[in-house]
Amino acid sequence: MNLDTALQKHAEWKTKFRTAIAQKESLDAETIAKDNCCEFGKWLYGESTATFGSLESHKNCIAKHKIFHIEAGKIASAINLKNYTEAETMLGINEPYYNASNETGVAIIRLKKEIGFNSAEKHENVNTQFFDWRDELSVGNPLIDNDHKKLIKMINNFHNAMQEGRGIDVIDKVFNNLSIYTSEHFKREEEEMLRINYARYEEHRMEHEQLLKQVEDLQTELNKGKMILTTKMSTFLKSWWSVHILQTDKLLAAAISKAKA
Numbered sequence: 722m723n724l725d726t727a728l729q730k731h732a733e734w735k736t737k738f739r740t741a742i743a744q745k746e747s748l749d750a751e752t753i754a755k756d757n758c759c760e761f762g763k764w765l766y767g768e769s770t771a772t773f774g775s776l777e778s779h780k781n782c783i784a785k786h787k788i789f790h791i792e793a794g795k796i797a798s799a800i801n802l803k804n805y806t807e808a809e810t811m812l813g814i815n816e817p818y819y820n821a822s823n824e825t826g827v828a829i830i831r832l833k834k835e836i837g838f839n840s841a842e843k844h845e846n847v848n849t850q851f852f853d854w855r856d857e858l859s860v861g862n863p864l865i866d867n868d869h870k871k872l873i874k875m876i877n878n879f880h881n882a883m884q885e886g887r888g889i890d891v892i893d894k895v896f897n898n899l900s901i902y903t904s905e906h907f908k909r910e911e912e913e914m915l916r917i918n919y920a921r922y923e924e925h926r927m928e929h930e931q932l933l934k935q936v937e938d939l940q941t942e943l944n945k946g947k948m949i950l951t952t953k954m955s956t957f958l959k960s961w962w963s964v965h966i967l968q969t970d971k972l973l974a975a976a977i978s979k980a981k982a
């Protein structure tokens with residue numbers, strides 16, 4: 722089972738629903754609502770249980786994936802009833818489907834990480850970074866990819882500074898650099914979106930805005946000296962960026978290359 726494919730497949734549902742709304746298509750709502758019919762679901766309930774069934778992240782995947790399909794089924798039903806406006810609203814930011822989709826994405830990444838850790842231990846591979854750049858993270862746009870690579874490097878720097886127990890001044894500086902570069906990167910993407918008249922501009926921009934708000938809150942915590950939150954901080958950033966790149970930025974990069982063609 723390729724978990725990156727599973728992640729992408731589930732992210733694609735949003736596009737499939739939008740297409741179905743635009744073309745007034747009917748969907749197999751009953752199957753969509755089931756969590757054991759997609760390839761990932763079959764794997765979750767099938768062959769993965771013997772090896773990974775006892776892992777917390779596996780159990781979490783089953784729980785989140787179940788909710789994802791229940792919410793997806795509701796949208797499919799709304800589309801079949803021709804309640805297109807309602808279905809469109811249900812796809813919006815912070816709606817149950819949106820949250821279920823994000824949580825499923827994070828759950829899959831966690832499972833992947835836990836499985837990866839096990840095999841890394843087996844291979845005694847100690848040369849990995851906290852957040853590794855991997856080919857699946859490429860959105861196919863060199864400018865955006867380079868920004869993401871730099872951001873991942875900065876997240877690793879931040880994580881390492883924590884792990885090495887560097888002083889608060891160092892950690893604060895590293896985090897500050899990361900937060901500045903994050904805003905600059907978001908601005909670059911948003912300018913591209915405006916340039917190509919991107920249909921999903923608002924929802925993409927909202928995701929950026931939400932992260933900046935969270936980063937700001939984290940910075941406040943840091944300044945208060947609440948160092949307890951630190952590994953939580955880098956883990957949160959790693960999950961957020963993985964999901965955002967794989968789900969949201971890939972769609973943008975595809976639209977940019979389409980606009981160029």
Ligand SMILES: [Fe+2]
Pocket residue numbers: 910925929965969970
């Ligand atoms: Fe983005």
Ligand SMILES: [Fe+2]
Pocket residue numbers: 865869906910966970
């Ligand atoms: Fe991005």
